[in-house]
Amino acid sequence: MHSTEPTAETDFLKLENQLCFPLYAASRMLTKAYQPLLLALDLTYPQYLVFMLLWEHEQLTVKELGEKLLLDSGTLTPLLKRMEQKQWVSRRRDPEDERSVIIGLTPTGRALQAQACRIPEQLLGKLAMSPAEISALRTQLTHLLAQLT
Amino acid sequence: MHSTEPTAETDFLKLENQLCFPLYAASRMLTKAYQPLLLALDLTYPQYLVFMLLWEHEQLTVKELGEKLLLDSGTLTPLLKRMEQKQWVSRRRDPEDERSVIIGLTPTGRALQAQACRIPEQLLGKLAMSPAEISALRTQLTHLLAQLT
DNA sequence: TAATGTTTAATTGTATACAACCAAATTTAT
DNA sequence: ATAAATTTGGTTGTATACAATTAAACATTA
Numbered sequence: 001m002h003s004t005e006p007t008a009e010t011d012f013l014k015l016e017n018q019l020c021f022p023l024y025a026a027s028r029m030l031t032k033a034y035q036p037l038l039l040a041l042d043l044t045y046p047q048y049l050v051f052m053l054l055w056e057h058e059q060l061t062v063k064e065l066g067e068k069l070l071l072d073s074g075t076l077t078p079l080l081k082r083m084e085q086k087q088w089v090s091r092r093r094d095p096e097d098e099r100s101v102i103i104g105l106t107p108t109g110r111a112l113q114a115q116a117c118r119i120p121e122q123l124l125g126k127l128a129m130s131p132a133e134i135s136a137l138r139t140q141l142t143h144l145l146a147q148l149t
Numbered sequence: 150m151h152s153t154e155p156t157a158e159t160d161f162l163k164l165e166n167q168l169c170f171p172l173y174a175a176s177r178m179l180t181k182a183y184q185p186l187l188l189a190l191d192l193t194y195p196q197y198l199v200f201m202l203l204w205e206h207e208q209l210t211v212k213e214l215g216e217k218l219l220l221d222s223g224t225l226t227p228l229l230k231r232m233e234q235k236q237w238v239s240r241r242r243d244p245e246d247e248r249s250v251i252i253g254l255t256p257t258g259r260a261l262q263a264q265a266c267r268i269p270e271q272l273l274g275k276l277a278m279s280p281a282e283i284s285a286l287r288t289q290l291t292h293l294l295a296q297l298t
Numbered sequence: 299t300a301a302t303g304t305t306t307a308a309t310t311g312t313a314t315a316c317a318a319c320c321a322a323a324t325t326t327a328t
Numbered sequence: 329a330t331a332a333a334t335t336t337g338g339t340t341g342t343a344t345a346c347a348a349t350t351a352a353a354c355a356t357t358a
Contacts, residue, residue, distance in 0.1 A: 012269040013262065015201045015217065019283055020179050020272075022290035024198075025219050027176035028345075029297035030169050035346095046314065049173075052164045062337065068164065070174050073337050075315050082313080099323050099336040113162065120161040123169075127296050134168050137289045141171035144286065147276050148178035177315075184316095195344065212306065222307050224345050231343080248306040248353050304355070314345075325334070 033126050037119050041112060046071070047083055048116070050103075054089065055113045059104035061094065070149065088112065182275055186268050190261060195220070196232055197265070199252075203238065204262045208253035210243065219298065237261065 015021050031045045038048055046069075053060060053068055060068075062076055069076075080103055083089045088109035094100040127134070164170050180194045187197055198218055202209060209217075211225055218225075229252055232238045237258035243249040276283070 010204070010262070010266070013201055013266060014205055015198065018201070018269070019287050019290075020183065020194075021198060022287055022294050023172070023176045023179055024194075026290050026294045026297065027172045029219065029294060030172055032346085033297055034169065044313065045169075045173075049164065049170060052162055052167070056163055063335090070178065071314095072316065074317075074339080077338055079314070097324070097336085101337065117162060120167070127293070129293070129296065133289070137286075137293065138168050138171055140282070140286045140289065141168075141175050144276070144278070145171050145175045145178060147278065148175065148182055181316085193343065210306085211308095220344095221346065223309080223347080224343095226308055228344070246306085246354070250307065300358090302355100302357080304353100306353080307351090309350075310348085312345100312347090315343085317342090318340085320339075321337090323334100323336080325332100327332075328330085 034119070034123060037122055041115055042086070043112075043116075046075075046079060048119075050076075050079070050083065051088075051109065051112065051116065054103065054105050054109065055116075059102055061100045061102055063100065065103060083109075183268070183272060186271055190264055191235070192261075192265075195224075195228060197268075199225075199228070199232065200237075200258065200261065200265065203252065203254050203258065204265075208251055210249045210251055212249065214252060232258075 011017055034045050034048070038045060043051070049069055050065060053065060062073060062080065065080075066072055066076055080089060080091060084091050086108075087106055090104045090106055091101055092104070094102050124134070129137075160166055183194050183197065187194060192200070195218075199214060202214060202217055211222060211229065214229075215221055215225055229238060229240060233240050235257075236255055239253045239255055241251055241253070243251050273283070278286075
């Protein structure tokens with residue numbers, strides 16, 4: 001018997017047998033792989049995620065951004081204030097519902113899309129994985145994410 | 150033509166077409182799924198990762214922990230100091246090489262393993278995924294991680 | 299062996315994450 | 329209408345992450 005499956009009780013507590021660690025580490029390393037590409041635009045990775053949503057939707061409330069990114073106001077409020085300071089987005093209360101804050105693109109923020117459009121392909125170039133492999137991994141991660149939300 | 154593959158230039162900048170976002174979100178949500186289990190032991194998720202390594206190896210230098218977890222001293226030093234304050238680990242210079250700091254388990258830290266040994270199965274119970282699916286995902290993530298390191 | 303270079307942690311500063319709490323605006327129930 | 333409950337962002341405090349810099353210990357070499 002030379003199984004690679006964990007057998008003893010304590011084997012379940014070994015790092016190498018966890019799902020969580022490669023997920024945690026791969027997420028951080030992939031973010032780090034974006035870093036040199038985003039640095040050229042003075043962007044952080046979570047800010048880039050906000051931009052991807054705003055380039056598509058032009059404006060969204062903080063609540064909508066939070067729902068799509070699974071982030072709460074404790075993270076988004078200071079992040080969006082930094083993006084406002086850089087003149088990339090505007091923050092204003094919704095006149096229809098003063099509780100909501102609408103985040104909109106400024107011309108500067110909109111113009112950043114042209115400089116960012118190469119980032120996805122540049123990043124994929126760093127991964128020696130076929131489109132099919134990447135697509136399969138995305139599908140499985142989306143499935144896992146659905147379990148967790 | 151009703152392809153689900155991204156076609157237009159801008160489609161590559163949509164959140165839903167990224168690999169990075171489900172990875173980033175699933176990692177955070179999985180960490181959050183651990184939270185109630187770890188709270189009972191007063192542990193954070195990165196501290197739990199350190200413990201998994203120390204339960205297996207009894208003692209490791211900061212450098213070795215950093216290599217295994219892909220974390221640098223800027224993260225580990227304050228984290229390990231907090232673990233030392235809770236009397237879970239000891240921190241001492243290696244007499245053989247005063248540059249290195251050896252992190253060792255205290256009796257309290259060692260005893261924590263008994264209370265943590267149920268965590269992996271409790272967490273897997275939260276995921277409606279078969280062992281084969283989880284194993285496949287771990288394999289793919291490990292492969293991706295290897296590309297990124 | 300003295301100067302130079304390398305390794306290892308620690309420190310500093312910035313940016314997330316997120317739980318817990320708070321306040322204002324809105325909605326619901328009476 | 330008005331008290332109570334809910335929704336929405338903001339704030340506070342703690343804990344990562346990580347780039348950049350520093351300092352001490354060790355290794356190498358001229």
